[in-house]
Amino acid sequence: MIQKSFVLLEGVRSRTEHQIWRQGIHSWNSFSQAKRINGISPARKSYYDRQLAAASSRLYAMDSSYFTALLPAGETWRLYDSFRDDCIFLDIETTGYYGDITVIGVYDGHETKTLVKGINLDRGTFSRAVAGAKMLVTFNGQSFDVPVINRYFRGAMPSIPHLDLRFALKKLGYTGGLKKIEHSMGIRRRVEVEGMNGEDAVLLWNLYKESGNPEYLDRIVQYNEEDIINLKPLADFAYRELSKQMQECMRVQRDQ
Numbered sequence: 001m002i003q004k005s006f007v008l009l010e011g012v013r014s015r016t017e018h019q020i021w022r023q024g025i026h027s028w029n030s031f032s033q034a035k036r037i038n039g040i041s042p043a044r045k046s047y048y049d050r051q052l053a054a055a056s057s058r059l060y061a062m063d064s065s066y067f068t069a070l071l072p073a074g075e076t077w078r079l080y081d082s083f084r085d086d087c088i089f090l091d092i093e094t095t096g097y098y099g100d101i102t103v104i105g106v107y108d109g110h111e112t113k114t115l116v117k118g119i120n121l122d123r124g125t126f127s128r129a130v131a132g133a134k135m136l137v138t139f140n141g142q143s144f145d146v147p148v149i150n151r152y153f154r155g156a157m158p159s160i161p162h163l164d165l166r167f168a169l170k171k172l173g174y175t176g177g178l179k180k181i182e183h184s185m186g187i188r189r190r191v192e193v194e195g196m197n198g199e200d201a202v203l204l205w206n207l208y209k210e211s212g213n214p215e216y217l218d219r220i221v222q223y224n225e226e227d228i229i230n231l232k233p234l235a236d237f238a239y240r241e242l243s244k245q246m247q248e249c250m251r252v253q254r255d256q
Contacts, residue, residue, distance in 0.1 A: 001078040001243050003028050004250070008055060008070040009048050016040075021253040028052045062086075064134040065159050073142070077168045078246075079135060079161050080239040085109070086134035087163075089231035092145045093224055096202040099151045103201075103220055106130060107228035114221050123153045130158055137235050139178045139227075140166045165231060168238040171245075178227065185237070187230055193223040 208216035
């Protein structure tokens with residue numbers, strides 16, 4: 001959907017994007033080929049043509065970092081299909097104190113990587129775990145996971161587009177926490193961690209530190225893995241449904 005999007009252009013927001021769609025311009029290519037666009041001066045259109053040419057070149061080169069600051073935060077989902085194969089799905093656990101991380105889970109769509117405090121949770125291991133990623137997917141990561149990691153590792157998060165499913169799913173009417181949304185969609189977790197929440201993970205960490213019993217840590221890791229693995233079907237769903245909404249909006253604008 002990114003090549004149907006114009007909100008990445010400087011000064012263009014949804015109202016102007018709708019005006020562009022209303023004129024039957026539904027792609028970067030059709031925008032550039034149009035001789036004039038109502039509501040956009042010739043000089044501004046020439047400037048936008050150059051911006052779209054640059055965006056097309058960077059998209060062809062799979063340079064996701066180029067788009068990191070271009071799209072409004074609520075529209076980052078439009079990039080998902082272009083970088084789906086190079087996404088990482090991330091979630092963290094903490095001791096309950098802001099910035100004190102116990103576990104970081106990273107899922108690339110094929111395998112999980114788990115970083116545990118006191119074992120392999122260090123900046124180098126984290127950097128290797130996220131190396132090569134083109135897009136980040138979290139649930140509430142804008143407010144929690146990303147700032148906590150950047151504080152813990154002093155800015156170690158890569159500069160790539162971030163799809164926060166909390167806000168993408170809210171556009172579709174799904175509110176509440178991750179587990180509530182999973183349940184409403186029929187996503188079930190392993191019996192061992194069914195019903196667990198973040199507070200339980202904190203309690204299990206304390207029990208693990210006090211007793212040294214690895215079963216407590218195993219349970220936290222299982223819980224965290226469910227968090228990151230379930231982000232992928234949710235991201236697929238959000239992209240699919242938001243794309244339908246956008247296509248319908250384009251049709252409505254065209255028919256007005």
